[in-house]
Amino acid sequence: MIPTPDISHLTAKDYDSIYEPAEDTFLLLDALEAEEQALKDSKPSICLEVGSGSGCVSTFLTKIVHPAVYICTDINPRACVATRSTGRQNKIELDVCNASFALPFRQRLKNSIDVIVFNPPYVPTSFEEAQFAQDNQHLEGAWAGGLDGMHVTNTFLSDVKDLLSDKGRFYLAALKQNNVSEIQTRMLEEHGLRSKVVLERRAGREYLYILCFQHSKAL
Template sequence: METPYTDHLTVDDYEQVYEPAEDTFLLLDALEADIPYIRKIKPLICLEIGSGSGVIVTALAKQLTETFCMASDINAHACRTTLRTAKRNGTHVDTINCNLLDCVREKCIDLLVFNPPYVVTTDDEMKNQSFAESQVSSNLVYSWAGGKYGRRVIDELLIRLDGILSTKGVLYLLALRENKPDKLISELYTLGFMAIKFLERRIPGEYLYVIKVTRK
């Protein structure tokens, strides 16, 4: 799977959206490795939550030409940047400026991708965030602050996963070791899902996993 061009993005853009980094490229590698499976389920709708620069969803859109690809982001600038990235790479992605899955119809997503805010922070830092504040320039806290165990946003997704994923749906979720991935996998099982550590990688200062989630 080709890494999309990002030469259209500027320093000003990266002051407002998350710049592609090692976690981005690990997620890209996992999706590329599992493209045969993804093609096999023939996804009609793909959604990336928190698209940032738009690199991940653009790469998928170029590969899955029969799939409707869209992205949601709480950051309006990220939505605009994602549209520009898709256009720069000769494809199309729709974007939704919303929190997580607030504007998505029930049980319609066949391919769900999420590189969440996973950094361990205080819960107070999470409580002080709001949708209005997320629209402020240079407010990148939403792209990395994850609260206790870095799990607050991840746990919100888990609660809503059954209501959003289609019967054949698959989720690729990026997680940090501090997010307690084994416990995460166990919790997903109790919610009716099978989850595995599909790909993992040590990077400076972090150990990352891509967790693949399907229905039992």
């Protein structure tokens, strides 16, 4: 069993401005562990986490995939600081970029990223609430997902195909209300990415999924 990263350096004050690891985080860790052998077999060299928050997920990923370049982006500058400090707390160096999605890497790393992880803001809210949270880099931006919880997720999904390498895997956290089967169908029909449900679990009132997408030719 792969140990959960040490995040004891993060305080209640940190969690006033960044997303505290919760059930969705730990389900994502369990899913990555379930995929451990497949990930190792694919020998990834570049990994990207979009919206890294505390840095817990990327730090965990380094225990499975190594050596590699670990890139983490977050629109919240305080999350970037937390991500970097979590890596160092666990004796890992993460390359952290204060940016929206993978915007700085769209061209430089086109079709070059072997593992992408995204735990998006997926809770259904008003469009205005989600947009305000993103624009102002508020903590709410870590969970406020707009209509159907898909406002932020949809913005990134169209970029995935062009970022993934031929052997690449994209791991996405989703809520039942996000209409998981529709996400899978759309990614296949529009982008040629096949998918599977790696894990699913009820967490209180939420029912969560971790999906894995790959190029059709990689399956």
